[in-house]
Amino acid sequence: MTDETETTAPDSVARDSHEHLSRDFVRTVLDLVEAGDVEAVREKVEPLHPADIADLVELTPAEQRQPLAAAIAGLIDGDVLAEMNDWVRDELIEALDPHEVADIAAELDTDDAVAIIEDMEEEDQRAVLRALDPDDRAAIEEALSYPEESAGRLMQRELIAVPEHWTVGDVLDYLRGEEELATDFWEIFVVDPGHKPVGTCALSWILRTPRSVAMGDVMKREQTLIPVGMDQEEVALIFQKYALISAAVIDDSGRLVGMITVDDVVHIISEEAGEDALLLSGAGEGDINEPVVDSYKVRVRWLIANLGTAMVAATIIGMFEGTIVKMVTLAALMPIVAGVGGNAGTQTMAVTVRALATNQLTQSNTMRAIRREIKVALLNGVTIAAVLGSGVGLVFQNPLLGGVIATAMLANIVIAGCAGVLVPLTLARFRADPAVASSVFVTMTTDSMGFLVFLGLASASGLTG
Secondary structure, eight states: OOOOOOOOOOTTSOBOTTSSBOHHHHHHHHHHHHHTOHHHHHHHHTTSOHHHHHHHHHHSOHHHHHHHHHHTGGGOOHHHHHHSOHHHHHHHHHTSOHHHHHHHHHTSOHHHHHHHHTTSOHHHHHHHHHHSOHHHHHHHHHHHTSOTTBHHHHOBSOOOEEETTOBHHHHHHHHHHOSSSOSOOSEEEEEOTTSOEEEEEEHHHHHTSOTTSBHHHHSBOOOOEEETTSBHHHHHHHHHHHTOSEEEEEOTTSOEEEEEEHHHHHHHHHHHHHHHHHHHHTOTTOOTTSOHHHHHHHHHHHHHHHHHHHHHHHHHHHHTHHHHHHOTHHHHHHHHHHHHHHHHHHHHHHHHHHHHHTTOSOGGGHHHHHHHHHHHHHHHHHHHHHHHHHHHHHHTTOHHHHHHHHHHHHHHHHHHHHHHHHHHHHHHHTTOOHHHHHHHHHHHHHHHHHHHHHHHHHHHTTTTO
16 A cells, blocks of 8 residues: 655635635635536645545535535545545445545555445445455455454554664665655664564664664664554553654564554544543534434433433422422522532543543552542532532521531532542443443432432421421
């Protein structure tokens, strides 16, 4: 497979303040498509960078994408598809012949080709693979054999590996004499006779070292090796921790099978961060290009779950119906206790989920993290309780009511802090994704306990007697 080429977007392309294609430019192109002026469309689009062509297709309404794609068919190549939103890309690929998809995949590095092919229907996958040449097909089939979101799917096979006994001069002659080499690489991997990596050497070192020096003398033997089955999120954390530009990927026997580069990891970091934020809200993938029915299916189940937790809170309120009837003011104050407690729980939950995702929170420091969050909750609780209790006591001319709501607020914020850290930890312990379900349980806890503590204290204190 050949490597991606870079082009530069011309200054003449109109852009808005956020560096996207401007609305006027997109509208002009679509008007030309509607008018059937294919030549003018191509003149407008051809100078664009592949990422900008991808943006153009994404910004086009769904019903106009196929006519646009037909007008610029020769310009939608592998580089463009690699930059495109997954939903939009899948929609376009469905309209292409397997041989056309194979031609596009052959232009790309293995990791980008796999990203295009992996989401296709199994029958379409087989048709595309049959259309590829044997070497490309073998590389992609091997990648598809690894689990989704693993280093094996993320890595690219195009790398430079040389034996330890070679000299720097041998390496330079090899790089200059071979035509079928990767063009984008920052380091050279040194391997033993069993093709196991024994070191790595930056290009800058090679360029500054005399030709007669052996690679074994100039290479760095300490290196970070990525197991082929490692989850891509763990790969991203390793790149961040050790400030890597690239890293070797090894199979179960320790042999070098590929490499992962920092540009791939940047995409993973962005995707994982956005994914966790959306999962916390129960919005699924949250992609504006996702089909309406798919978005509905993902979101409605969490709304139903929230409905169930709301019924629990409503049941608790019903238990104190008599208390509320005797003092209607309680009904006005209840949402304050539950709402502030919910926000406190959400803050703690967000910190905990992020710490789990970035491996900052492990078994070795779990108790310290729990104690820390409880201390923060106590400080927040005392502060908010003092402000709220004083305010309610003055406004309603009822010091006892102020004391009751202050105590309930303090208790609920502490409960929220505990729930915000314990719920994600418990879910993670049982190998469930804490970003997916934490919010439902934390919200249920803060609402239910907020109502229970406030109304229970109001009833027990004789406030409504």
